[in-house]
Amino acid sequence: MTNHINTLSQRQLKSVQTRNKLLGAARKVFIDQGFQKTTITQIIKDAELGYGTAYVHFKNKDDILIALIEDVMNQFYKIADLPFRPTTKDEAERTIRKQVGSFLELAKQEQRILAVVEEAIGQSPIVQAKWNDIRERFVEGIAKDITYSQENNLAYPDVDPLLAGKGWFYSNEMFLWEITKRDGKMNLEDIVHNLTTMYVRGLYK
Amino acid sequence: MTNHINTLSQRQLKSVQTRNKLLGAARKVFIDQGFQKTTITQIIKDAELGYGTAYVHFKNKDDILIALIEDVMNQFYKIADLPFRPTTKDEAERTIRKQVGSFLELAKQEQRILAVVEEAIGQSPIVQAKWNDIRERFVEGIAKDITYSQENNLAYPDVDPLLAGKGWFYSNEMFLWEITKRDGKMNLEDIVHNLTTMYVRGLYK
Amino acid sequence: MTNHINTLSQRQLKSVQTRNKLLGAARKVFIDQGFQKTTITQIIKDAELGYGTAYVHFKNKDDILIALIEDVMNQFYKIADLPFRPTTKDEAERTIRKQVGSFLELAKQEQRILAVVEEAIGQSPIVQAKWNDIRERFVEGIAKDITYSQENNLAYPDVDPLLAGKGWFYSNEMFLWEITKRDGKMNLEDIVHNLTTMYVRGLYK
């Protein structure tokens, strides 16, 4: 019985190793060639595996990228879900500044793979859907935060939470993409400072 | 002699007609199928012309799209170059509101072809370069406007004109793309109002 | 000792069970998808067994079908070997009618798997050989019956037993395939009656 289990897990182990080999090769090729130019053939060759092996583990190119970015995507969700319960304008600003900082920091850390993601968004409906989901989660979160701030008399009431949330996230997102495209040549602190200052001043009393 | 000239211009006329036929067909197919799925073959068939004819007039698919959107691009340049010399915060707000309005109005008018452009930006380096040019023109213009406002003591001085300009344009741009994707279901006025209000309040004293 | 024997036969039992599971799944998939579109992969999945398991029991797709239709093939052999010793034209007709009836009845009963067999005949040399064997057995049997009838002055002597046997069986066979293709929408009695009447009148005095 133990034997049986061992056999199984050994196999599973090998399978996982192969999968990781594929993902490693994919990461390399994607970053090197970009999403469009990358072919499954290249990934397989780089992974030094058999031709059909990729198809044992993944359905197609999109599927590989999705698997590859799962972790990063989850980190985005975490940032989107950061709690927001300020009692003063200053506290709000600090919290917002933190969120923006984490967001752009993540962009910097995962710069190269996110550059691939940006390209893929324009080409793979599935990747696009994934990103839209993240976008929506952020926008909804921000809209709630704005509503909360208005209800607590911290923010101007003449602002549509959803539209303002969109506008705010869109700014952030575009800086995210800009960061992924320029190799570390941007000063994140400046960006965070400017963005937050203007946003808070425009929204909070 | 006159005969010769006539023959020549007749040829030129025909050539222009052919080119327009191609552009007309391209517009149709692009809007119908999107940038990626559109093939030169399809455009040619739709234009009821010979296979090689497209290559007489255009280098490739990107080239066709570029030609197709030239007018729209120029309209964007015009909006980017709108003059900005306000003497009061109110005047600034009115001018800005006008610019945003024109910008998003253009998005609505050219909705379908701009949807193609968005797709193409992620796939064609040339189209991307074209759009980046427009983006830069806008950002630079806005940065100048901010600097002007700061120099004239209308705007807060603690803001980096370039970063603020980017953030502001990025919001606008993302709404632009959102408008191109949703068939006229968005209330432009609301968007313009919210965006401008927050921006002006965040930037102007 | 007994224990050892038990262990062995238990293994054999399991093996037989696995084999039957495979055959059951194969029947289902073959009938569902047809011979060509059926893949060993599908059969294995449907049987919920391991990928390599099929190869322990069968050599390939053809081999599985062969095993699957063994029973039906044997029933055909039985019908082909039906005794024929009539003393009058009427007796001959009754016997022939019976044989044809059994033949087409079997077609109706095993309709779905025979439809697969027909497809496989055109694609698998082994299945084709199997069917040719049955065909030959029938033709030879009929030729003998004709010779017998001629020797006993029941049938016209101006007929080549082998050619006549072929012609007669061919008619029957084609009706067999037609029956397998149309779901029970054919009136077997009418077919049997017409075929036999014409055959007997054409052959027997």
Place this chain on the structure above:
Amino acid sequence: MTNHINTLSQRQLKSVQTRNKLLGAARKVFIDQGFQKTTITQIIKDAELGYGTAYVHFKNKDDILIALIEDVMNQFYKIADLPFRPTTKDEAERTIRKQVGSFLELAKQEQRILAVVEEAIGQSPIVQAKWNDIRERFVEGIAKDITYSQENNLAYPDVDPLLAGKGWFYSNEMFLWEITKRDGKMNLEDIVHNLTTMYVRGLYK
């Protein structure tokens, strides 16, 4: 103007030549390898043409075979439509004998390509449909002939024209396939004689 027409027809000529080259190569490869084993790649290589060229002229493998057998198929239609207006049993027999003779003669002449057709019938729905069409045309024709003979009191009335027609054609068809499979080793005259004799005796008074 003449020039224009000439240019066109020269092109068309070349195109037709290419098509014929393809068909010639296809004929060779089909006969050599059979339908299943033949690949478009092989045909193209044999025709010494470019890879995509086959797809300019034909949609797929089936399409090539269809084009290749068009002539033969038409000859079958001609035989199926042979007129039948006998006034005596003898005349009927002569006419039928002629039709059967032509039918099997055609099989002999086009033996090799028909062997491919038989294989293809079991694999390509389109080829199957084509052959079913021919089969139906024959069966319908024969059924009409039988009806005519019954109405003119030449044939026994206790026979269903459609079923008898099928049975009769099925015999013939199976001999056709047998002929295509055995290289000219069959004596057509014997077959024709036996088939016709039995059929006429079984049907005609």
Place this chain on the structure above:
DNA sequence: AATGAATGAGACTTCATTCAT
């Protein structure tokens, strides 16, 4: 006996592009 991950040959198909007319 059973397993199932890995393999890789190879079929199919599309499409941008060329070039002779």
Place this chain on the structure above:
DNA sequence: CATGAATGAAGTCTCATTCAT
């Protein structure tokens, strides 16, 4: 200028089969 037949590179994906456990 216009044409369109011909080209062939390139990529996707399937599936029978092997073999170590």
